[in-house]
Amino acid sequence: MQDNIFSIRLKQSMKNKNLKQVELLRLVEEKGIKIGKSHISQYVSGKTTPRDNILTVLSDILEVDAEWLKGKDKSVKNKTEIVDDVLSSPKYERQNSLEETSMKEFRKSAKLDNVLYDVRGPVVEEAARMEEAGTHVLKLNIGNPAPFGFRAPDEVIYDMKSQLTECEGYSQSKGLFSARKAIMQYMQNKNIPNVTIEDIYTGNGVSELINLSMLALLDTGDEVLIPSPDYPLWTACVTLAGGKPVHYVCDEAAEWNPDIDDIKKKITNRTKAIVIINPNNPTGALYPRDVLQQIVEIAREHQLIIFSDEIYDRLIFNEEEHVSIASLAPDLFCVTFSGLSKSHMVAGYRVGWMVLSGNKRIARDYIEGLNMLSNMRLCSNVPAQSIVQTSLGGYQSVKNYINPGGRVYEQCEYIYKALNDIPGISAVKPKAGFYIFPKLDVKKFNITDDEKFTFDLLREKKILLISGKGFNWKQPDHFRIVYLPRIEVLEEAVEKMADFFSYYRQ
Numbered sequence: 001m002q003d004n005i006f007s008i009r010l011k012q013s014m015k016n017k018n019l020k021q022v023e024l025l026r027l028v029e030e031k032g033i034k035i036g037k038s039h040i041s042q043y044v045s046g047k048t049t050p051r052d053n054i055l056t057v058l059s060d061i062l063e064v065d066a067e068w069l070k071g072k073d074k075s076v077k078n079k080t081e082i083v084d085d086v087l088s089s090p091k092y093e094r095q096n097s098l099e100e101t102s103m104k105e106f107r108k109s110a111k112l113d114n115v116l117y118d119v120r121g122p123v124v125e126e127a128a129r130m131e132e133a134g135t136h137v138l139k140l141n142i143g144n145p146a147p148f149g150f151r152a153p154d155e156v157i158y159d160m161k162s163q164l165t166e167c168e169g170y171s172q173s174k175g176l177f178s179a180r181k182a183i184m185q186y187m188q189n190k191n192i193p194n195v196t197i198e199d200i201y202t203g204n205g206v207s208e209l210i211n212l213s214m215l216a217l218l219d220t221g222d223e224v225l226i227p228s229p230d231y232p233l234w235t236a237c238v239t240l241a242g243g244k245p246v247h248y249v250c251d252e253a254a255e256w257n258p259d260i261d262d263i264k265k266k267i268t269n270r271t272k273a274i275v276i277i278n279p280n281n282p283t284g285a286l287y288p289r290d291v292l293q294q295i296v297e298i299a300r301e302h303q304l305i306i307f308s309d310e311i312y313d314r315l316i317f318n319e320e321e322h323v324s325i326a327s328l329a330p331d332l333f334c335v336t337f338s339g340l341s342k343s344h345m346v347a348g349y350r351v352g353w354m355v356l357s358g359n360k361r362i363a364r365d366y367i368e369g370l371n372m373l374s375n376m377r378l379c380s381n382v383p384a385q386s387i388v389q390t391s392l393g394g395y396q397s398v399k400n401y402i403n404p405g406g407r408v409y410e411q412c413e414y415i416y417k418a419l420n421d422i423p424g425i426s427a428v429k430p431k432a433g434f435y436i437f438p439k440l441d442v443k444k445f446n447i448t449d450d451e452k453f454t455f456d457l458l459r460e461k462k463i464l465l466i467s468g469k470g471f472n473w474k475q476p477d478h479f480r481i482v483y484l485p486r487i488e489v490l491e492e493a494v495e496k497m498a499d500f501f502s503y504y505r506q
């Protein structure tokens with residue numbers, strides 16, 4: 001098979017039928033063939049060619065001749081011949097194909113080959129396509145407070161406006177002194193040891209710092225323990241940095257706490273670090289002190305760095321205590337992450353931080369790497385840094401949302417009960433954050449592919465969710481709901497879901 005011709009003809013035929021990769025994948029699956037989205041993208045990029053049975057199905061869907069699609073009708077020796085060949089293809093649009101064939105194609109870096117981030121992935125693309133076609137989609141896929149009517153505190157907006165003219169230049173690469181001082185005091189209140197101003201880095205959200213911290217640390221093949229389910233950026237950034245994400249299980253039967261035995265089993269001589277997400281996205285778990293203590297002991301025994309993502313630490317219901325794992329590990333090297341996206345409902349401002357603590361002596365070289373990468377991006381968004389001091393001091397208005405009577409609290413109570421009332425669905429009650437991670441009775445619904453379930457729900461009920469797979473959960477039996485919408489909206493969603501589950505069988 002002529003690889004180049006095949007991918008050119010495949011792309012052309014998809015274009016003629018106005019099909020995107022996810023749609024082609026769906027149509028292939030509907031024909032009873034099981035392939036992943038990576039297969040389709042590899043066919044399109046010309047990296048691989050399909051087996052004959054898949055090729056027949058593709059030609060059927062695309063309404064082109066299988067032999068033609070294969071490229072067998074002409075041997076290709078040079079570019080001119082490829083152009084000629086495409087020019088004679090069915091439903092050929094002269095202008096488009098000329099552009100495609102006479103120009104060099106730019107492919108994404110192979111570094112991205114195994115990087116997945118489905119929170120904005122194919123199901124979300126399908127939802128965007130439906131919206132473009134005029135369909136209203138209820139998006140329960142992303143923890144973005146503002147579109148659901150959550151407002152930043154007035155004081156924060158006022159203070160940013162007042163300081164705007166002072167934020168025109170770059171700041172120090174780690175961030176403004178005032179912001180870092182406020183973060184330092186916040187860390188002191190959480191009993192995190194040995195933190196100076198120099199140990200604090202502000203970032204364009206925690207996201208930037210997760211990426212930066214992994215890039216600075218990992219050599220090819222270095223292993224990092226990451227929870228499953230996870231916030232998938234962690235897995236994506238470890239992979240992008242050349243490391244190997246190794247997932248340890250969080251146990252639903254134990255309120256989604258990390259399974260300590262599983263962590264122990266997954267440690268090898270390549271393991272460099274362990275990541276915890278506490279409070280957790282997507283499960284809503286809040287780790288008790290004794291569980292954290294056991295993780296510290298493992299890290300101590302195996303000399304691991306502890307990375308703790310605590311972006312939801314100010315969003316805990318019922319005044320339960322949040323323990324920063326770094327406070328339990330003064331002798332280890334820890335990196336703690338948090339930010340204002342969620343606690344101050346300013347996800348769009350992009351402000352987060354990362355704090356080094358404990359035994360920094362053992363990480364001198366790594367810290368040099370962090371400083372290099374921090375310097376290379378010059379600094380993070382300065383207007384956003386200017387509100388850190390205001391945000392972390394004084395009354396925390398987020399409490400109005402998370403205490404009884406507050407929106408987030410009541411929405412959580414509602415969704416937890418309503419989901420558990422649907423036959424075949426069960427969920428552990430979240431203790432913090434915006435998310436719930438319910439379980440599907442896969443036998444009842446005959447579900448073997450959770451991503452297909454989310455596609456089906458989207459198409460039939462116009463509700464957008466992310467399947468467990470999007471959070472690196474291995475079995476096809478979970479999905480995540482963001483419960484940020486108002487109760488009336490959640491009620492409507494639950495009603496539609498209850499109806500869907502009354503008949504859905506995969």
Ligand SMILES: Cc1ncc(COP(=O)(O)O)c(C=O)c1O
Pocket residue numbers: 143204205206207208231277280281309311338339340341347350351352
């Ligand atoms: C656990 C977790 N960490 C990090 C982030 C990224 O946050 P930021 O907006 O600060 O980049 C999110 C966003 O949803 C998250 O849930």
